[in-house]
Amino acid sequence: MIQVNIHEAKTQLSKIIDQACRGEEVVIAxxxxxxxxxxxxxxxxxxxxxxxxxGKARVDQRFFEPLPEDELRAWE
Structure with missing residues (x-):
């Protein structure tokens, strides 16, 4: 973990951003x-x-069959 004070963070912002992007934990105090x-x-x-x-999903013939009336009403 890297801890920097606010003043240092302002002056070294690019450097600490790079460190955080590399996976280092950066804490500003x-x-x-x-x-x-x-x-x-x-x-x-x-x-x-x-x-x-x-090849991961299939659509069979039931997909093209009309929906029952009660299901159609639920979509309205």
């Missing part, structure tokens, strides 16, 4: 008392890929 923890944001998931579920 005020007058020696820890006040915040710097953590990286998880990367955005990749874009959707067509065919990603290919």
């Amino acid at each position: 005020k007058a020696g008392t820890p006040v915040v923890r710097l953590t990286p944001i998880a990367p955005r998931p990749s874009r959707r890929q067509f065919g990603a579920l290919s």
Whole structure:
């Protein structure tokens, strides 16, 4: 764990951000008392890929059959 005071965090911000992104725990303290923890944001998931579920899902003939009346009313 790395603990830095606010003044040092302001002057070394790029450096401590890099450390946090590498997985190190970075704590910023005020007058020696820890006040915040710097953590990286998880990367955005990749874009959707067509065919990603290919072979994993099946649609049989029942999918194309009309729904019963009571189920149709529930969707209204």
